[in-house]
Amino acid sequence: MEKEKQDVSSPRGVLEACVREFESETVTPENSTSESESRLNSRAVSHWRKFFKLWNKRSIKRLASFPPLGVPKIPRRKSRKESESPLLNNIYNFKSSLVNFTLSELQTATGNFSDENLIGKGGYAKVYKGCLRNGQLVAVKRLTKGTADEKTAGFLSELGIIAHVDHPNTAKLIGCGIEGGMYLVFQLSTLGSLGSLLHGSKDNELDWSKRYKVALGTADGLLYLHENCKKRIIHRDIKADNILLTQDYEPQICDFGLAKWLPEQWTHHNVSKFEGTFGYFAPEYFMHGIVDEKTDVYSFGVLLLEIITGRRAVDHLQQSLVIWAKPLLDSNSIKELVDPSLGENYNSEEIDRVVLTASLCIEQSPILRPRMSQVVILLRGDEYVAECTKEYREKTIQRTYSEELLDAEEYNSTRYLNDLNRHKQVAFSS
Numbered sequence: 001m002e003k004e005k006q007d008v009s010s011p012r013g014v015l016e017a018c019v020r021e022f023e024s025e026t027v028t029p030e031n032s033t034s035e036s037e038s039r040l041n042s043r044a045v046s047h048w049r050k051f052f053k054l055w056n057k058r059s060i061k062r063l064a065s066f067p068p069l070g071v072p073k074i075p076r077r078k079s080r081k082e083s084e085s086p087l088l089n090n091i092y093n094f095k096s097s098l099v100n101f102t103l104s105e106l107q108t109a110t111g112n113f114s115d116e117n118l119i120g121k122g123g124y125a126k127v128y129k130g131c132l133r134n135g136q137l138v139a140v141k142r143l144t145k146g147t148a149d150e151k152t153a154g155f156l157s158e159l160g161i162i163a164h165v166d167h168p169n170t171a172k173l174i175g176c177g178i179e180g181g182m183y184l185v186f187q188l189s190t191l192g193s194l195g196s197l198l199h200g201s202k203d204n205e206l207d208w209s210k211r212y213k214v215a216l217g218t219a220d221g222l223l224y225l226h227e228n229c230k231k232r233i234i235h236r237d238i239k240a241d242n243i244l245l246t247q248d249y250e251p252q253i254c255d256f257g258l259a260k261w262l263p264e265q266w267t268h269h270n271v272s273k274f275e276g277t278f279g280y281f282a283p284e285y286f287m288h289g290i291v292d293e294k295t296d297v298y299s300f301g302v303l304l305l306e307i308i309t310g311r312r313a314v315d316h317l318q319q320s321l322v323i324w325a326k327p328l329l330d331s332n333s334i335k336e337l338v339d340p341s342l343g344e345n346y347n348s349e350e351i352d353r354v355v356l357t358a359s360l361c362i363e364q365s366p367i368l369r370p371r372m373s374q375v376v377i378l379l380r381g382d383e384y385v386a387e388c389t390k391e392y393r394e395k396t397i398q399r400t401y402s403e404e405l406l407d408a409e410e411y412n413s414t415r416y417l418n419d420l421n422r423h424k425q426v427a428f429s430s
């Protein structure tokens, strides 16, 4: 057991190293910047400890024989058909499988973009259900907002990212169209978005096992974007409306309109214009415009809270879910947190894991938030670790820019709540 504790490549080692790292980085009196921050940090460590206790209680024997942790291999999608547009091929390094649709093909598929086929409306686009000549069901995203230049920029930016993304938990782009407008054509996700199922008017279709599946799959998709995709991608708009569900409730991350590639050597990206969705913003994003992996982790934490509670990130009274949930998370009041429509029909071990993961992901200081590779371990627990392959790609733990900045700065919970309220006022004042 002692030997395993020392081994940072074992699952137990990874988690214990995290706890040790948190303890040494956060609660020593020398580097604690204020009393309140120290209290805040102790709370985060105690969240990790709670998780760890849970882990220890159930899996001590099996853990000893676990193989080192590996990242599952992602199957590559096979090519469908050569793109018909050499220009787009050259400029955007298109996947060879993407189709260039004519306007008349898209009109035929969507009943001339009829209202009956309108299945989604976002800030930038209208999305129509369609059926291609070969019978394939599609979602056609027609960019509607902004000047011609803004539409082109938005289209190219989303296309440039989504065309490089290929994972079971990301939306599947089939092709695009640039005749008579800007169109992106995706495989249809028949159940629509997680947001529409969680908050829609239909009877509750999402039992706990489906919600847990959605949480796991979304974490896998986001891990892929951050760490396993050809480019390092920050999504920047993770929310329930941007998680689509296939017929068997497999989640697919969609809407790469705000996504950013971060070159390896960049610590972070800075933005001056606020884009995204209020209620999901990480504090370092609205305070400093910082975009990196940890800003997505925060949004993912809010998404987990939505899944647990069935509440919106910001409700009709403009109350923030994070502010509502924080005291309940801190006191581990699971019964008060859980969506009343679930009753007691949930697996308490799974819900404990999801609640603790959410608590960590919404920590105001990015350094206290886990990375997506840690989130996947936290959410899946020992069942996942037991299935891990022998391959272990050791990665040096590099701190993200926002971790460095927030660590260096005194940022306590009173300031955080003040900032959150201030930004809420700004967001809703126009």
Ligand SMILES: Nc1ncnc2c1ncn2[C@@H]1O[C@H](COP(=O)(O)OP(=O)(O)OP(=O)(O)O)[C@@H](O)[C@H]1O
Pocket: 119, 120, 121, 122, 123, 124, 125, 126, 127, 139, 141, 171, 186, 187, 188, 189, 190, 192, 193, 196, 241, 242, 244, 254, 255, 256, 257
């Ligand atoms: N492939 C798809 N299958 C089914 N429904 C989809 C698909 N793609 C999008 N939708 C629906 O359309 C909605 C809007 O899509 P999307 O988020 O891509 O648009 P947007 O204008 O970029 O939105 P936002 O304002 O969030 O940026 C989604 O929430 C979803 O309900």
